[in-house]
Amino acid sequence: MKEHLEQCMQAIVDGDSPKAAELAKASLDKGYPVLEVIEKGFARGIREVGRLWEEGELFLPELVIGAEAMKKAMEVLRPALEAGEAAEKLGRVVIGTIEGDIHDIGKTLVATMLSANGFEVTDLGADVPVKRFVDEAEKTGADWIAVSALLTTTMPGQKRVIDELASRSLRGKIRVMVGGAPCSKEWAAEIGADGYAGDAVAAVALARQKTA
Ligand code: B1M
Secondary structure, three states: OHHHHHHHHHHHHOOOHHHHHHHHHHHHHOOOOHHHHHHHHHHHHHHHHHHHHHOOOOOHHHHHHHHHHHHHHHHHHHHHHHOOOOOOOOEEEEEEEEOOOOOOHHHHHHHHHHHHOOEEEEEOOOOEOHHHHHHHHHHHOOOEEEEEOOOOOOOHHHHHHHHHHHHOOOEOOEEEEEEOOOOOHHHHHHHOOOEEEOOHHHHHHHHHHHOO
16 A cells, blocks of 8 residues: 555656556555545645745646646546435535635545535635635525635635625624645634634534534
């Protein structure tokens, strides 16, 4: 398994989409735990690509190619995550990546896990305007709005979602969860969010714990 995870990571670092898809399929065939394969294999690879890019060892096109390989692997693995989808719905969640931010790999993983664990999820995609989060939450009767941000420059948009809810007197009725690599518990507290989740499993636990 350890060697397999290393290969998954390397396929992303190499930006090798066919290899990533092949390894993802092999993970399913071998019955490896899907979430572990994602987090300790493929996601570790894309974070390594990000690190190498930040250090100037890779160029932007290589970052894009790495992200494409990551998406190919996710396409193969996602149905396996969804397979256990619970019949009973625990609550409704509107999720998206905040405006100005097109990073959607982590957000989509969180959406898939919430859905697989009994939440009715409306995924608005990436680069979502503040008002749209709140409009959709009102329309669907959501318990939670989950706002992902991967850039320090887009994080303030998470606060604007909270402000928008307050301006419509919806604070307390609809909760806000924030997440994404630059976010933290402290940031969530600073902007008055109802919770922070560091990964997809934590997002499910948080939604479960606080949904009445
Ligand atoms: Co970009 N990028 N990127 N990028 N990218 C980062 C975020 C960066 C940290 C890279 C780096 O410098 N090392 C850096 C941000 C620096 C900063 O803000 N301080 C950066 C930058 C600068 C940029 C551009 C500006 C580059 C440029 O154009 N010059 C540009 C921005 C474009 C834009 O959004 N306007 C850009 C573009 C891209 C690509 C398009 C090439 C691609 C995204 C492809 C896509 O998503 N469709 C990309 C990628 C892949 C990354 C890195 C390498 C990897 C992100 C990822 O997919 N991780 C990233 C480096 C890094 O994060 N270390 C980087 C895997 C994923 C499974 O993890 O998204 O963290 P993550 O999600 C986790 C948790 O965070 C959590 O659960 C997930 C599962 O465990 N989580 C939530 C996420 N959302 C959640 C929501 C929740 C709860 C939990 O509830 C609300």
